[in-house]
Amino acid sequence: MVDEATAVYELHDHKRCIHDAVTRADEVCRDKNVRLTPLRRRVFELVWQHHRPVGAYDLLAELAKEEGRNAAPPTVYRALDFLLEQGLIHRINSLNAYIGCTAPGCNHQGCFLICHRCKTTLEVDSDLLLKSIRTEAGLHDFLPQQAMVEVTGLCPNCRDAA
Ligand SMILES: [Zn+2]
Ligand SMILES: [Zn+2]
Ligand SMILES: [Zn+2]
Secondary structure, three states: OHHHHHHOOOOOOHHHHHHHHHHHHHHHHHHHOOOOOHHHHHHHHHHOOOOOOEOHHHHHHHHHHOOOOOOOHHHHHHHHHHHHHOOOEEEEHHHOEEEEOOOOOOOOOOEEEEEOOOOOEEEEOOHHHHHHHHHHHHHOOOOOOOOOEEEEEOOHHHHHHO
């Protein structure tokens, strides 16, 4: 997992990332007894196209280019909702876009390092962070429900280029 995470910033065989992600998604869906229909799978692959969050309109545009797949917006939104529900993708609120989850099947909300220049987004282990959020909230008798963390900054590549 660590190797995979650092590789995001390097040139790598991204087809393998997509392939591995689809394999994991198949497993998750099989375990949960839900169906990864061809459209859901295609939307999932497109979300995984880069290590950058992708917006719903970009997905629609990509799908429109593909023959025989004139997916209407509601269909695509439903597919995205399905993928979110199954924990296969995350929604990056600050960008209003979606990114593939690197640890699907584990119940988590995710912590993301988002490069504001190239938009490369890395999902990192959020256990420690969430624990401190819960502790801090507890001090104020607050019950946290949603705690996605989106950190913006510069990735190594963009920092080197600057
Ligand atoms: Zn990759
Ligand atoms: Zn995740
Ligand atoms: Zn960057």
